[in-house]
Amino acid sequence: MEGEATIQLYDASGKEISTQIFLRQTTxxxxxxxxxxYFFIIQQKDKKTTGKVRLE
Structure with a gap:
């Protein structure tokens, strides 16, 4: 991934947990x-990726 991207993390009820802006790979x-x-949205310019992750 090149350039600035934003990742937003939401809980199962839709509440935003965090927003981070990053330039390179991040944790x-x-x-x-x-x-x-938890659900996430990653946005970079015209691209948008969504997904979910389960913490056990």
Whole structure:
């Protein structure tokens, strides 16, 4: 991924947990998050990627 991108993380109820802007590969800290399903949106220029991750 090149250039600036934004990643937004939401909990299962749709509440925004965090937003980060990054230029290169990044890691999102999840230690303080409760177990469950989370959804993410990554936006970069005209591209948008969505997905989900489950913490157990």
């Amino acid at each position: 999102i800290p999840v230690r303080n998050l409760a177990r469950g399903t």
